[in-house]
Amino acid sequence: MAQGRNVDPRDADYIVAANVPLEAALDADYQALGAQLVRRGLDIEAVTRSVADFSVALPSWGVGTGGTRFARFPGPGEPRNVFEKLEDCAVVHRLTGATPTVSLHLPWDACEDYGALKAHAARLGLGFDAVNSNTFQDQRGQRESYQFGSLTHTSAAVRAQAIEHNLECIRIGRELGSQALTLWIGDGANFPGQQHLARAFERYLESASRIYAGLPADWRLLIEHKMYEPAFYATVIQDWGSSLMAAQALGPKAYCLVDLGHHAPNVNIEMIVARLIHAGRLGGFHFNDSKYGDDDLDAGSIDPYRLFLVFNELADAAWRQVPLQPAHMLDQSHNVTDPIESLMASAIELTRACAQALLVDRAALAALQEANDALGATQALKRAFTTDVTPILARARLRRGGAIDPIGLYRQSGYRAACAAARPAAAGGSASGIV
Ligand code: RM4
Ligand code: MN
Ligand code: MN
Numbered sequence: 001m002a003q004g005r006n007v008d009p010r011d012a013d014y015i016v017a018a019n020v021p022l023e024a025a026l027d028a029d030y031q032a033l034g035a036q037l038v039r040r041g042l043d044i045e046a047v048t049r050s051v052a053d054f055s056v057a058l059p060s061w062g063v064g065t066g067g068t069r070f071a072r073f074p075g076p077g078e079p080r081n082v083f084e085k086l087e088d089c090a091v092v093h094r095l096t097g098a099t100p101t102v103s104l105h106l107p108w109d110a111c112e113d114y115g116a117l118k119a120h121a122a123r124l125g126l127g128f129d130a131v132n133s134n135t136f137q138d139q140r141g142q143r144e145s146y147q148f149g150s151l152t153h154t155s156a157a158v159r160a161q162a163i164e165h166n167l168e169c170i171r172i173g174r175e176l177g178s179q180a181l182t183l184w185i186g187d188g189a190n191f192p193g194q195q196h197l198a199r200a201f202e203r204y205l206e207s208a209s210r211i212y213a214g215l216p217a218d219w220r221l222l223i224e225h226k227m228y229e230p231a232f233y234a235t236v237i238q239d240w241g242s243s244l245m246a247a248q249a250l251g252p253k254a255y256c257l258v259d260l261g262h263h264a265p266n267v268n269i270e271m272i273v274a275r276l277i278h279a280g281r282l283g284g285f286h287f288n289d290s291k292y293g294d295d296d297l298d299a300g301s302i303d304p305y306r307l308f309l310v311f312n313e314l315a316d317a318a319w320r321q322v323p324l325q326p327a328h329m330l331d332q333s334h335n336v337t338d339p340i341e342s343l344m345a346s347a348i349e350l351t352r353a354c355a356q357a358l359l360v361d362r363a364a365l366a367a368l369q370e371a372n373d374a375l376g377a378t379q380a381l382k383r384a385f386t387t388d389v390t391p392i393l394a395r396a397r398l399r400r401g402g403a404i405d406p407i408g409l410y411r412q413s414g415y416r417a418a419c420a421a422a423r424p425a426a427a428g429g430s431a432s433g434i435v
Pocket of ligand 2: 224259286331
């Protein structure tokens with residue numbers, strides 16, 4: 001990694017100064033792309049405006065180094081508490097202009113004074129997106145164990161404890177200004193016969209309805225499905241079908257959340273997105289990328305075309321004027337990169353997919369589909385996907401006070417080295433290895 005100069009990369013003057021030498025080339029590239037788009041009947045300014053409006057929430061657990069089941073290799077200067085996590089999130093937001101909110105995970109991010117946390121976030125220019133509950137792990141001093149499940153456990157006492165934790169998350173989220181609770185549980189079975197499949201789902205509905213009853217009027221419950229892990233035979237909320245059934249049973253404030261890594265390899269995720277849009281239950285995303293399982297790699301790093309196709313469904317819904325406001329959140333685990341760099345790169349890849357999807361000629365595509373022109377239709381998508389929209393992304397960042405070259409500027413600043421000096425590792429490490 002390049003050695004830096006020890007300045008605060010969040011400093012507006014520093015960002016402006018770093019942008020100056022890059023501006024002429026950006027102007028030229030932006031104009032050339034604009035001319036190219038005019039020939040396709042597209043207005044580059046309109047695309048840039050939409051990209052500048054795009055935002056994605058950062059996962060508080062993503063700013064520390066993650067880990068695998070085998071090991072965690074802590075990086076230098078990792079944040080040791082939620083206040084420091086927000087400091088790092090602010091770097092990502094200042095340089096990309098695309099990540100104004102943070103999604104907390106409780107109790108990993110528990111603290112003494114949530115008023116102070118909210119003020120700290122506001123000072124850094126950050127707000128809070130959905131809060132995530134955690135009933136997949138036991139915490140120190142906890143009365144009941146989640147080893148055999150939480151909201152779906154056979155024991156009423158365990159279920160009550162898990163429900164109460166979720167209600168507590170709502171209380172904390174309320175204080176912070178969040179408006180959604182993300183519910184992901186690891187409940188399930190490792191062996192055929194271990195669990196009564198039907199009854200476990202019924203217990204889920206019963207427990208979730210108590211959480212739902214505690215939602216403030218302007219809140220949403222985001223139900224996150226995941227095919228497997230930690231349960232290796234059957235997970236209670238394993239797919240979008242179970243998630244949708246639960247959302248429909250619970251009520252209009254319950255929605256489905258799609259974590260891109262939570263499906264079998266090769267599953268057509270964009271079609272799941274289309275179905276959930278149709279059902280009016282698409283609540284949000286956990287963006288990441290994967291090759292084999294819930295790999296939690298950087299968004300767009302493995303299969304950018306799939307990411308584009310997901311955004312294509314969103315852009316299509318917007319074009320059809322379907323009312324839709326899905327929460328955009330990253331959910332990644334960084335093991336071999338600087339987490340701040342990975343988060344910046346991922347946020348940028350999302351803006352890329354967003355911009356590419358806006359370049360699809362929807363009227364032309366509809367006509368090609370009507371005419372059953374398979375090749376023409378798929379080429380209409382490819383034309384948008386293969387357009388290099390980099391100048392649009394940089395221009396949108398500039399408009400939000402961000403950097404033309406966020407990663408280069410960050411490396412130059414020496415922020416990581418400064419953190420390494422200011423944040424000696426806490427005993428036992430700070431970030432969880434589980435994502
Ligand atoms: C799960 C899921 C949840 C995340 C946990 C840590 O696989 O993706 O969203 O909160 O990991
Ligand atoms: Mn997730
Ligand atoms: Mn996951």
